[in-house]
Amino acid sequence: MSDDLGALTQLHDPVRRALYEFVARHGGDVGRGEAAEAAGISRTLAAFHLDKLVEAGLLEARFKSPEKKGPGSGRPAKVYRRAPNERTVSLPPRDYAALASVLADAVDLLGGEEQAEKAARAAGVRLGKRAVQKHAAGKSRKALAVLDVLEDRGYEPRVEGPCIRLRNCPFHVLAKEHPVLVCSMNLALCQGLLEGIGDEPSKASMDPRPDECCVVVSKTNGR
Amino acid sequence: MHLAELNIAHMRAPIGSPELADFVDALEPINALADAAPGFVWRLKEDPNQPRLTVKHDFGDHLLVNFSIWESLDALWNYVYKTHHLDFLRRRREWFKRMAEPTMVMWWIPEGYIPSVAEAMERLERLKAEGPSPMAFTYKDSYSSEEALAFMNAPLTKSESGVVTSRNS
Numbered sequence: 001m002s003d004d005l006g007a008l009t010q011l012h013d014p015v016r017r018a019l020y021e022f023v024a025r026h027g028g029d030v031g032r033g034e035a036a037e038a039a040g041i042s043r044t045l046a047a048f049h050l051d052k053l054v055e056a057g058l059l060e061a062r063f064k065s066p067e068k069k070g071p072g073s074g075r076p077a078k079v080y081r082r083a084p085n086e087r088t089v090s091l092p093p094r095d096y097a098a099l100a101s102v103l104a105d106a107v108d109l110l111g112g113e114e115q116a117e118k119a120a121r122a123a124g125v126r127l128g129k130r131a132v133q134k135h136a137a138g139k140s141r142k143a144l145a146v147l148d149v150l151e152d153r154g155y156e157p158r159v160e161g162p163c164i165r166l167r168n169c170p171f172h173v174l175a176k177e178h179p180v181l182v183c184s185m186n187l188a189l190c191q192g193l194l195e196g197i198g199d200e201p202s203k204a205s206m207d208p209r210p211d212e213c214c215v216v217v218s219k220t221n222g223r
Numbered sequence: 224m225h226l227a228e229l230n231i232a233h234m235r236a237p238i239g240s241p242e243l244a245d246f247v248d249a250l251e252p253i254n255a256l257a258d259a260a261p262g263f264v265w266r267l268k269e270d271p272n273q274p275r276l277t278v279k280h281d282f283g284d285h286l287l288v289n290f291s292i293w294e295s296l297d298a299l300w301n302y303v304y305k306t307h308h309l310d311f312l313r314r315r316r317e318w319f320k321r322m323a324e325p326t327m328v329m330w331w332i333p334e335g336y337i338p339s340v341a342e343a344m345e346r347l348e349r350l351k352a353e354g355p356s357p358m359a360f361t362y363k364d365s366y367s368s369e370e371a372l373a374f375m376n377a378p379l380t381k382s383e384s385g386v387v388t389s390r391n392s
Contacts, residue, residue: 111321177363179304180312206313208305 004087010056015039016049023050023059027158027167029079031064050080057083086173097173104178113181120185121192127153128196146203146217149193155213162220166213175214183214190215224368225264225292225334228299229343230327232287232319238277246318249311250275256306257291262298265337266291280340287319290343292332296365299329325350328359331371 011017022038023030036046053059060083063076107116131149147164150157156168169175175182183206191201194217207216236242251274257263267290269276278288293299302308328347332338346359355364357374366374 111316113316180309180315183304183309184313206307206310208307208309210301210305214305214309 005089007056007058007087008089010052010058013049015041015045016053019046019049020053020058023053023080024082025156026081027156029062029064029081031077031079035080047078054080057085058087059083100174101177104174104181107181108178113184116181117184117188120188121195124189124192124194125196126192127189128193130196131193132197146194146197146199149197150190150217153193157217159219162218163207164217164219165209166215166217169213183208186213187215190217224331224371225294225336226296226299226329226368227292227332227338227343227346228290228327228329229340229347230289231282231347232289232315232326233322234285234287235318235320237284238287243318245314246311247275250277253308253311256308257302260298260302260306262294263302264292264294267340278340282340282344288340290340292337296329296362300362325361327361329361329365330359331357331366331368 155166190204
């Protein structure tokens with residue numbers, strides 16, 4: 001059994017946590033120097049903490065050959081990226097993923113894809129409205145940005161040209177089991193989110209890419 | 224080893240009917256997407272010069288057969304679910320009947336070998352009859368090529384009923 005709690009306690013140290021968040025946010029390979037600079041610490045200290053995170057299974061490390069070949073190009077650099085496996089700690093124990101998987105099977109058996117998408121859309125609208133309310137209660141009253149909502153929902157959005165790409169699939173395990181159903185529901189949910197915050201739902205569309213969320217959000221109307 | 228994949232679909236209407244028109248129109252671009260996908264090896268074509276033709280076979284008029292070979296499970300996955308092919312999968316109910324039985328099967332093959340459609344259909348039958356195994360599996364219960372090799376090379380065993388079962392069909 002994996003020790004999820006043990007792994008997560010490795011993030012107790014604020015420097016280590018900052019390093020982890022920097023690597024996770026980066027989305028690709030991060031070198032020691034880059035990480036050290038981001039965390040405002042020495043390269044040696046960064047290397048120590050990064051390797052601790054690898055030991056805990058939160059990051060993965062590999063050696064990257066220098067781009068220039070031949071003499072003077074130096075040794076391969078050690079680079080880090082977020083480990084793909086999930087860590088979940090729930091106290092008391094909860095297992096929503098197992099139930100969600102069974103429910104997805106039920107949707108399949110019932111042929112209820114359309115209703116499932118409808119429910120996902122409605123859920124998205126509710127979540128969007130709630131996000132607006134939460135935001136309005138805070139100090140800033142300016143319109144809630146789509147990016148903030150997507151960030152809050154765990155999509156890890158990043159702006160790429162005229163689009164917002166979503167680096168993380170919050171429903172990854174289920175999407176692996178029921179890709180068509182879950183990706184369709186996810187699109188409906190994103191469209192609902194946009195509707196809920198008063199934006200244009202059709203800005204969210206399907207544009208799957210390997211290792212990313214299947215949905216892309218246009219920054220402007222009429223993509 | 225390479226990965227062979229067969230999927231079948233029961234059309235709601237004949238292939239030339241208006242109900243299937245959007246599907247037939249999509250054949251050329253979608254197949255081009257497959258052919259260009261990383262890790263694509265081979266795909267059964269009725270006629271390389273007629274990309275809108277579907278594969279002819281002896282398993283029923285309303286049955287559509289898709290048969291292809293890939294370098295890995297990930298390569299096939301990334302084509303099927305991580306390209307615009309997904310948009311067409313989402314519309315599958317418009318064109319194809321819902322089936323209670325498995326419609327897709329995968330298994331490992333030696334590189335360079337191309338199984339026949341009959342062999343592919345046998346794999347699907349095996350999946351239906353026995354459930355997923357290293358010899359015929361699905362994405363939900365998938366097996367690596369190492370597991371398939373180990374399974375094939377394992378000595379024959381006697382089942383509880385005393386019947387010697389052959390692992391390799």
